[in-house]
Amino acid sequence: MTMRIALVGLGIRGTLFYNALKTRSDVKLIAGCDISPARLEAFAREAGDIPLTGDIDELLAMRPDAVLVTTPDFAHREAVEKAAAAGAHIMVEKPLATSLADAQAMERAVRQAGVSCMVAFENRWNPPFVAAKNAIDEGRLGDIVAINARLNDTIWVPTSMLSWAARSSPGWFLLSHLADMVWWLSGRSAQSVYAAGSRGKLQALGIDTWDGLQSVISCRDGLTATLTSSWILPESMATVFDCKMEIIGRDGAFYIDLTAPMATCLHKRAEGVSTLFADVHGRLQGAPVSMVHDFVDCLLAGRPVPVPLSDAVSNVALIEALHRSAESGSVVGVE
């Protein structure tokens, strides 16, 4: 069987998934959609020899089996609802939405349509986190009592990489990954959150959002997570992101340190090289690539997609509560 897949949002992630799937003989990439005419032109030139449109209805009229939604954080809802109504399975980028109301509406649309919908929490395919999950599931750490983690970006991300950072935040863009890891690794849902944050650096540059957010999250059965994300780090950082996590159990601990690049290129100056994904002899490899292949493999085999949609809705509920806490200065319960 050949799976006919369409892409909505042809920026960085849409292009990555296009390149990841284009070598598969059981996938036909049938069309792409983007609201930016300049982006459509650039995609046609640099990446894809597929029909392109600025109109999602035109794309869905081609009856794709599945749609990959890689629009900005705040712009997932319309594409997910329309794809579901058209009977297409969906992979949508994280965070599912930037409001719980949107996330719940999307969940309803998916349930009513009876399609599969997977949210792209790619760290579930990232080897250091998978190793942590295995150690926990094998009981080597015992009862998990604390998870402390940070995931930061350089200021290049909100100022140059993303044109829409003002409509997102380090909470939605970065900390949602850490919150997903807390849930996936421990199986303990969040009950309440206290958060604080800082603003000013990006505002001075005309980007009205948080510079950074710090949070203490109380989860069920005595687990506390302290999670923090900032996206104003200097561009002199070794790579565009850094991440550290310590998972503390009653019988052991697990440390993940992604702050030092796995590869450094020394030319005029030392530059860290991202190895999150790479072209290996003509085929892309890495966590996001394994993720999109798994999504397709599950659909082809008739298996459930590996990230339940309810996980992503709970993730939105937590991150929304975290922002409310940072704004109010109070502890906020998580729905």
Ligand SMILES: NC(=O)c1ccc[n+]([C@@H]2O[C@H](COP(=O)([O-])OP(=O)(O)OC[C@H]3O[C@@H](n4cnc5c(N)ncnc54)[C@H](O)[C@@H]3O)[C@@H](O)[C@H]2O)c1
């Ligand atoms: N899983 C990860 O680790 C990871 C990493 C980076 C980004 N992301 C997520 O992926 C999503 C996309 O990020 P990106 O870096 O590719 O952004 P991007 O800005 O490079 O691409 C988004 C594209 O969507 C287009 N677009 C906007 N609204 C649209 C609409 N209504 N219909 C069709 N196209 C529309 C824009 O013109 C743009 O080309 C975001 O939600 C982001 O948080 C996830």
